Amino acid sequence: MSTLQAKINALPIEERAWLLGTKSKNPLGCAFAKKRVVHPGAGGKRMVADKAEQVQIWADLMAQTPNPADERAVYIHIPFCDKKCSYCGFFQNFTREEAAHHYVDVLLDELDAAADTPYVQGAPFQAVFFGGGTPTALSDADIARLVQAVRARLPLTSDCEITLEGRIHDLTESKVEAAMNAGINRFSLGVQSFDTRVRQAIGRIDDGETVIATLRRMVEQQGAVVIADLIYGLPYQSMEVWENDVRTQFEIGIAGGDLYQLNVFPSSELARRVASGDLPMLPTTEEQAEYFRRGIDIVMEYPMVRRIDTTHWATDHRERSIYNTLAKRGCDVLAFGSGAGGFIGQMMWRNHGALAPYEKMVEEGAKPFQFMGEQADAHRMQSEIGDQIEHGYLYAPFFTKKYGVDLLTEMEPLLAAWAENGLVTRTETGFRLTRAGEFWHDNLIQGFLEAYALTQEDTVKLRKENVAVQDMIPKSVRSMLEAMFPDGMPAQMAAALAGKPSPEMENHPHMQMLKELIRKEREKERAAGADHDLNTVMRTQSRDLGKAV
Numbered sequence: 001m002s003t004l005q006a007k008i009n010a011l012p013i014e015e016r017a018w019l020l021g022t023k024s025k026n027p028l029g030c031a032f033a034k035k036r037v038v039h040p041g042a043g044g045k046r047m048v049a050d051k052a053e054q055v056q057i058w059a060d061l062m063a064q065t066p067n068p069a070d071e072r073a074v075y076i077h078i079p080f081c082d083k084k085c086s087y088c089g090f091f092q093n094f095t096r097e098e099a100a101h102h103y104v105d106v107l108l109d110e111l112d113a114a115a116d117t118p119y120v121q122g123a124p125f126q127a128v129f130f131g132g133g134t135p136t137a138l139s140d141a142d143i144a145r146l147v148q149a150v151r152a153r154l155p156l157t158s159d160c161e162i163t164l165e166g167r168i169h170d171l172t173e174s175k176v177e178a179a180m181n182a183g184i185n186r187f188s189l190g191v192q193s194f195d196t197r198v199r200q201a202i203g204r205i206d207d208g209e210t211v212i213a214t215l216r217r218m219v220e221q222q223g224a225v226v227i228a229d230l231i232y233g234l235p236y237q238s239m240e241v242w243e244n245d246v247r248t249q250f251e252i253g254i255a256g257g258d259l260y261q262l263n264v265f266p267s268s269e270l271a272r273r274v275a276s277g278d279l280p281m282l283p284t285t286e287e288q289a290e291y292f293r294r295g296i297d298i299v300m301e302y303p304m305v306r307r308i309d310t311t312h313w314a315t316d317h318r319e320r321s322i323y324n325t326l327a328k329r330g331c332d333v334l335a336f337g338s339g340a341g342g343f344i345g346q347m348m349w350r351n352h353g354a355l356a357p358y359e360k361m362v363e364e365g366a367k368p369f370q371f372m373g374e375q376a377d378a379h380r381m382q383s384e385i386g387d388q389i390e391h392g393y394l395y396a397p398f399f400t401k402k403y404g405v406d407l408l409t410e411m412e413p414l415l416a417a418w419a420e421n422g423l424v425t426r427t428e429t430g431f432r433l434t435r436a437g438e439f440w441h442d443n444l445i446q447g448f449l450e451a452y453a454l455t456q457e458d459t460v461k462l463r464k465e466n467v468a469v470q471d472m473i474p475k476s477v478r479s480m481l482e483a484m485f486p487d488g489m490p491a492q493m494a495a496a497l498a499g500k501p502s503p504e505m506e507n508h509p510h511m512q513m514l515k516e517l518i519r520k521e522r523e524k525e526r527a528a529g530a531d532h533d534l535n536t537v538m539r540t541q542s543r544d545l546g547k548a549v
């Protein structure tokens with residue numbers, strides 16, 4: 001038995017399932033109990049808490065000359081939004097034009113402090129990403145001067161991808177024109193859904209017609225390269241609404257798009273509103289998987305589509321997705337702005353996320369670190385493993401050649417289990433993800449990195465975050481079920497309550513009864529037009545048991 005197999009066997013059954021998944025008739029919906037992490041990755045090596053050491057490390061980084069063969073990118077963060085979206089876990093500040101204008105002044109000071117260093121001037125950057133927050137919340141003039149300053153002060157490749165992230169509501173004709181004239185050649189927009197009711201439920205400002213009209217104007221009249229994100233699993237987003245969302249992207253003719261899974265964070269306004277009965281229950285993870293399958297099926301109906309990764313597709317040669325690829329591959333990302341996170345070589349840092357200390361530190365001439373850390377020695381290889389899996393495959397000879405590791409041999413127990421559980425199709429040189437593997441790609445990346453760490457260390461702490469509140473079973477329901485089964489619940493139900501259903505027992509008569517209960521509750525809610533008249537406990541019960549079975 002291999003060392004990895006022995007270590008996996010020694011794990012508690014729940015943790016073993018986090019790594020390997022479980023065998024199921026429906027691997028797309030049930031290979032894992034739920035999503036484990038939003039941003040998969042391995043842990044770092046150490047935090048650098050000492051301020052003087054941070055300053056010295058930064059000075060050393062900026063003094064080094066980069067290898068011209070290494071691709072790299074710039075990230076610039078704009079921490080303002082006009083409105084807070086109900087599902088958001090990243091909101092920082094409401095937009096105030098004066099404050100935003102001053103922020104751009106400070107941001108340019110931070111940029112200037114690094115611009116003339118050997119590290120910055122030593123090689124060109126392949127991509128610049130203005131992200132947020134909502135960069136389009138800035139005024140036309142502030143966007144123009146910021147983009148022009150970045151192009152003037154940093155060395156960029158002649159075909160550098162320069163992306164402006166934003167929301168439709170801000171994108172007046174003049175703002176799009178100002179941004180494009182300044183050098184923006186890609187817009188990454190959070191549409192989420194074209195359905196007005198869905199949009200209103202999650203706090204988006206414009207109705208569906210306005211969104212479509214704005215995108216059409218950008219694409220047809222202004223020649224903009226537009227990438228639009230959609231999210232599945234939103235309130236009121238039936239399968240029919242979702243299918244229409246995906247098709248509408250193609251009817252407008254955007255250059256590319258993303259189909260993202262909704263993550264429901266416990267502290268989000270969305271979770272609170274669903275729990276209170278103010279919004280209808282959300283699709284469970286198992287149901288989200290069906291949305292993903294249907295969304296990809298529709299995307300693949302269009303013959304010009306090129307899939308870039310598990311969630312992202314393009315129809316246009318102008319969509320290259322360079323920034324996302326470089327960042328995920330572990331390339332250097334030079335970051336500026338309040339809350340921005342950057343990576344250079346082994347080091348990573350985050351700028352202060354609160355506006356006042358960020359601005360004060362920059363105005364005092366300091367790089368505004370909130371924290372700094374040293375990444376794991378193998379971080380580049382780990383990132384490249386994650387990048388390949390996110391792109392739907394793993395090609396083992398790449399890692400043998402570059403890092404001298406034989407992943408096929410070392411990871412055999414994991415790969416065999418994934419193939420058995422319907423997550424990958426194996427090839428002689430690695431594997432490709434199945435559609436189920438694509439849906440669970442974050443779990444697979446996390447599982448691969450942790451299993452690889454197990455080949456190097458005696459024990460590894462597995463990561464698990466609470467990012468799928470739509471699947472949780474609240475205490476009230478737990479108590480009710482415990483009262484219904486005072487002598488002990490059927491094994492499948494007990495496993496479901498513990499968040500780890502065992503698919504092989506899903507035909508247990510009690511589970512059939514619960515499935516029927518769920519079906520009836522969902523029918524009832526649909527018939528009521530989600531008028532919020534259902535008892536909250538029953539709503540929650542049917543939602544959670546929907547996942548459980």
Ligand code: SF4
Nearest residue numbers: 081084085088091133
């Ligand atoms: S625009 Fe983006 S950052 Fe701002 S509240 Fe909405 S999701 Fe959050």
